[in-house]
Amino acid sequence: MNNQTLGLTVTRIALGVILFAHGYLLKIGTFTIAGTVGYFESIGLPAIVAYLVIGGEVIGGIALILGIFTKLAAWLSLPILLGATWMHLGNGWLFSAEGGGWEFPLLLVALAISVGLQGAGKYAVENTDWFKARLPNQSPAEVASA
Template identity: 55%
Template sequence: MIDTRTAPYAALLLRLSLGALLLAHGLLLKVFTFTVPGTVGYFESIGYPGYFAYLVILGEIGGGLALILGLWTRQIAVLLLPILIGATLQHAGNGWLFSAANGGWEFPAFWTAMLVVQALLGDGAYAWRPSFLSGLATSRVAEAR
């Protein structure tokens, strides 16, 4: 049985953790550590088009911020799935543990599963929901009646 008193806080903790990890990977790792040109070069070296690096960086930074704030949580979690599925597939040949040479697939696979969990749970506590969006949805429901 789900404890409805604490479930919103569990979703909040998951949302903040996912958001912080995404932000760290996109901003700290890909932009500041590897640099954008370095990340583009890496993507090209493993057979992906260079522009994929920009999409991944944008997805990780933008998606991370959106999750931290609680903006469109379900949609953002689903939109981030291709990035993490791609990372899982890229690391699949390296073995299970992420400490393996070139990183294994355990971490991106777990991260993928947690995005699915977040999409199923929703925002959780303390999510920022723009009032104009909720007002728009309310007015359209009223119009439909």
């Protein structure tokens, strides 16, 4: 395994774990879905945005961890991460500031862009023949000859 392959894999999985943790552990487990929806509504966003954010973080996080539709998951996480950055702008730069600063959300934006540009890396479900054979318009023979 070369360093670039390892770097892509670590970056993808780290972003996926963080997204999943924020969606499942924080928004569902700690704040609850109702609490998260209530918060979004309290800042003027419709409830559907809260559901999209939770779903995007949980499903996108799992997709990134496994390496399934990696580029799509990374690019679709950007509106969520840019929104998080925007929400933390008033708290200062350092994430240790009260309410959390915007350094950490901005780092996640950079990670998502990196993964979106580079893809999953070698060690991802989407790079297996098994997965490729299940995509529309590809037969196992086409996958094997690629």
